[in-house]
Amino acid sequence: MASSERLELPTVRLEGACSIQLSYEDSKSIITESIFNFNTRFLKDMEERKGYHFAGWYIDKECTKRINPGGILPHTMSLYDKWIPIWYPVVYQTDGGMNSRKNPKYITIESGVIRLYPAKKQGKIFEGWYLDGKRVEYIPERQCQPVTLVAKYRDFNTVQFETFGGAIIPNMQTNSDKKLEDIRTPMRLGYTFMGWYWDPDYHWQYTYDQAIEEDCTLYARWEVTHFSIIYDVGKGYASRSNPRTYTYFDKTIKLKPAKKEGYRFVGWFDERGNELIEIREHSLGDKKLIAHFEKMD
Numbered sequence: 001m002a003s004s005e006r007l008e009l010p011t012v013r014l015e016g017a018c019s020i021q022l023s024y025e026d027s028k029s030i031i032t033e034s035i036f037n038f039n040t041r042f043l044k045d046m047e048e049r050k051g052y053h054f055a056g057w058y059i060d061k062e063c064t065k066r067i068n069p070g071g072i073l074p075h076t077m078s079l080y081d082k083w084i085p086i087w088y089p090v091v092y093q094t095d096g097g098m099n100s101r102k103n104p105k106y107i108t109i110e111s112g113v114i115r116l117y118p119a120k121k122q123g124k125i126f127e128g129w130y131l132d133g134k135r136v137e138y139i140p141e142r143q144c145q146p147v148t149l150v151a152k153y154r155d156f157n158t159v160q161f162e163t164f165g166g167a168i169i170p171n172m173q174t175n176s177d178k179k180l181e182d183i184r185t186p187m188r189l190g191y192t193f194m195g196w197y198w199d200p201d202y203h204w205q206y207t208y209d210q211a212i213e214e215d216c217t218l219y220a221r222w223e224v225t226h227f228s229i230i231y232d233v234g235k236g237y238a239s240r241s242n243p244r245t246y247t248y249f250d251k252t253i254k255l256k257p258a259k260k261e262g263y264r265f266v267g268w269f270d271e272r273g274n275e276l277i278e279i280r281e282h283s284l285g286d287k288k289l290i291a292h293f294e295k296m297d
Contacts, residue, residue, distance in 0.1 A: 049083055050109070050144045051085060051086055051108065051109030051110075051142070051143075051144040052083035052084060052085055052086060052109065053083065053084045053085075053086050054081065054082075054083060055082040055083060055084045056081075056082055057079040057080065057081060057082075058079065058080045058081075058082055059077065059078070059079060059080070060080065061080055063080055063082040067079060085108035085109055085110050086108060086109070086144075087106040087107070087108055088106060088107055088108065088143060088144075088145060088146045088147065089105065089106055089146050089147075090103070090104055090105055090106060090107055090139070090146070090147045090148075090149065091146065091147070091148045091149070092119070092129075092149050092151065093148065093149065093150045093151060094119045094121070094151045095121065095150075095151055095152075095153065096121060097119045097120055097121030097124070097126070097151055097153065098119060098120045098121070099119050099151075100117035100118060100119060100120075102117040103116055103117050104139075107139060107143050107147065108143075109142050109143060109144055111139075111141070111143070112141045113138045113139070113140065113141045114138060114139040115137065115138055116129050116136065116137055116138060116139060116149070118176070119151040121151075121153050123155075123156065124153035124154065124155065124156070125153060125154050125155070125156055125174075125175075125176050125178070126151065126152075126153055126176060127152045127153055127154050128151075128152060129149045129150070129151060129152075130149065130150045130151075130152055131147065131148075131149055131150075135152075136149075156173035156174050156175075157173065157174045157178065157212050157213070157214055157215050157216070158171055158172070158173055158215045159171065159172050159173070159174065159180060159212060159215070159216055159217070159218060160215075160216070160217040160218070161183075161186070161196075161217070161218055161220065162200070162217055162218070162219045162220065163186045163188070163220045164188075164219070164220055164222065165188055166186040166187060166188035166191070166193070166220055166222070167186045167187045167188070169183065169184060169186055174211075174212050177211065178211040178212050178213060179208065179209070179210070179211055179212065180208060180212065181208075183196070183208075186220055188220075188222055189248055189282075189284070190224060190225055190247060190248025190249055190282075190284075191222040191223065191224060191225055192222065192223050192224075192225045193220060193221075193222060194221040194222060194223055195220075195221055196218040196219065196220060196221075197218065197219045197220075197221055198216070198218065198219075199219065200219045202219070202221050206218055224247050224248075224249065225247065225248065226245045226246070226247055227245060227246055227247065227248075227283075227284065227285055227286050227287065228244065228245055228286045228287070229242070229243060229244055229245060229246060229279070229286075229287045229288075229289065230286070230287065230288045230289065231258065231289050231291065232288060232289065232290045232291065233258045233260065233291040234260065234291065234293075235260060236258050236259055236260030236261075236263070236265075236291055236293065237258065237259055237260075238256075238258045238291070239256035239257065239258065239259075241256045242255055242256050246279055246283070246287075248282055248283070248284060249281075249282075250279075250281065251281050252278050252279065252280050252281045253278055253279040254277070254278050255268050255276065255277060255278055255279070255289070258291040258293075260291070260293045262295065262296060263293035263294060263295055263296060264293060264294050264295075264296050265291065265292075265293055266292040266293060266294055267291075267292055268289045268290070268291060268292075269289070269290050269291075269292055270287070270288065270289065270290070271288055271290070276289060
């Protein structure tokens with residue numbers, strides 16, 4: 001073909017991150033060097049998209065049909081650039097602890113804000129994740145580089161228990177919420193446990209929903225237990241001298257007889273049929289005493 005018979009130049013329009021027009025001297029030019037060298041030659045002049053990898057040129061807006069090397073160019077066509085988010089690794093430095101399975105291993109620029117879950121380490125309390133020296137609860141959005149998160153821990157707080165003569169309670173450590181779990185209720189003969197207190201003068205009571213911020217001692221509060229005495233006399237009546245309550249520390253109580261008109265008092269008996277003439281010192285528990293009578297002739 002003579003040079004004087006040049007054909008009309010086809011045009012390639014590039015749409016997406018850039019807009020460039022290319023002209024070819026021959027409408028039947030094959031898409032070889034000019035287009036695919038375009039990928040390398042013109043990408044150098046294109047502004048890079050942070051967080052993305054260039055995936056090529058496509059002939060449809062949906063980027064499902066990639067341009068065909070060796071294909072014949074039509075008179076005019078549009079090309080669309082496709083970009084794929086780059087997956088960046090997330091590194092967790094747990095210092096011998098165990099990371100949560102809920103935390104992501106990779107992120108992209110499109111991941112958005114991602115919540116972080118705590119790590120665990122035996123004998124330690126997780127304080128938080130640190131990114132570039134700052135404590136974070138989320139991975140910030142639009143990350144364009146690998147992320148390294150550092151787990152920091154602190155020691156559990158130790159709690160001692162002063163029972164003032166009650167059963168010994170071993171030292172305990174707080175949980176990750178700085179709280180105690182399932183403290184065994186102490187026992188002390190003759191007393192009722194009234195709770196744990198922050199101070200030995202019983203001004204501030206400790207409750208299980210309170211956080212313990214440092215090592216400390218909790219103090220048991222006690223009250224002397226008063227046991228009840230019930231007298232079952234049927235249609236008779238008990239002596240007013242007989243007490244209605246007693247404590248573990250009372251001296252031995254001699255029981256006065258009950259009375260019933262026309263009957264002779266035989267004695268006091270417990271619910272098992274055992275006769276009782278007294279409630280001995282250091283006795284425990286509520287008592288039900290049953291009066292036995294026999295009819296007089």
